[in-house]
Amino acid sequence: QPNAMGGREVGGLANMLAAHMDLENPEHISAVKTYWNAPVIPKGQGLKAVDLFNAIESGKVKFVWIMGTNPVVSMPNRAQVERALSTCEMVVVSDIVESNDTLNYAHIALPATGWSEKDGTVTNSERRISRQRGILPPPGNAKHDWQILCEVAAKMGFSEAFSYTHPSQIFSEYAGLTGYQNNGKRQLDLSALQALSEAQYNGLSPLQWPF
Numbered sequence: 020q021p022n023a024m025g026g027r028e029v030g031g032l033a034n035m036l037a038a039h040m041d042l043e044n045p046e047h048i049s050a051v052k053t054y055w056n057a058p059v060i061p062k063g064q065g066l067k068a069v070d071l072f073n074a075i076e077s078g079k080v081k082f083v084w085i086m087g088t089n090p091v092v093s094m095p096n097r098a099q100v101e102r103a104l105s106t107c108e109m110v111v112v113s114d115i116v117e118s119n120d121t122l123n124y125a126h127i128a129l130p131a132t133g134w135s136e137k138d139g140t141v142t143n144s145e146r147r148i149s150r151q152r153g154i155l156p157p158p159g160n161a162k163h164d165w166q167i168l169c170e171v172a173a174k175m176g177f178s179e180a181f182s183y184t185h186p187s188q189i190f191s192e193y194a195g196l197t198g199y200q201n202n203g204k205r206q207l208d209l210s211a212l213q214a215l216s217e218a219q220y221n222g223l224s225p226l227q228w229p230f
């Protein structure tokens with residue numbers, strides 16, 4: 020939900036792969052599998068937000084991790100969302116506040132960073148990528164979302180694939196994927212930025228793709 024355009028670019032939606040690639044296109048699936056050495060990729064679209072809460076309520080989804088959004092407030096049919104979360108076996112919520120309507124249903128609450136602490140890139144609706152630099156240190160035990168994901172991935176045995184220490188490394192890997200087996204087929208091609216050093220990434224000026 021936050022930074023919707025950027026989310027689409029990196030595969031943050033259930034109905035598409037990263038880099039605007041299609042979950043139902045065999046060529047795109049093959050490219051992502053090869054680039055990320057990921058042998059298992061779903062063969063169809065995942066659950067969108069409303070469908071997800073239907074599946075949670077029916078017991079088909081037993082674990083949900085909610086990051087940076089408050090669905091009890093923002094989703095339609097609040098009563099159903101509350102029923103779903105109250106019956107879900109495990110609800111994890113990453114947020115920047117101590118309590119809100121969704122955190123009331125969390126079995127595990129993780130302290131995340133807010134916009135003034137975040138460090139990375141965002142993309143607006145005109146395809147302009149902007150470097151976002153934190154102006155405040157993370158408070159208390161708060162961590163960036165990517166750091167939290169890396170720690171969980173390591174606990175699951177995937178530390179080698181999630182060994183990032185700076186957002187520039189994540190951006191570089193993502194930029195490489197946008198150009199992988201592209202050959203001009205897709206407008207989103209940031210491969211020219213793949214080799215940016217950490218210092219170059221830190222000084223990145225806003226840019227609009229395609230370029």
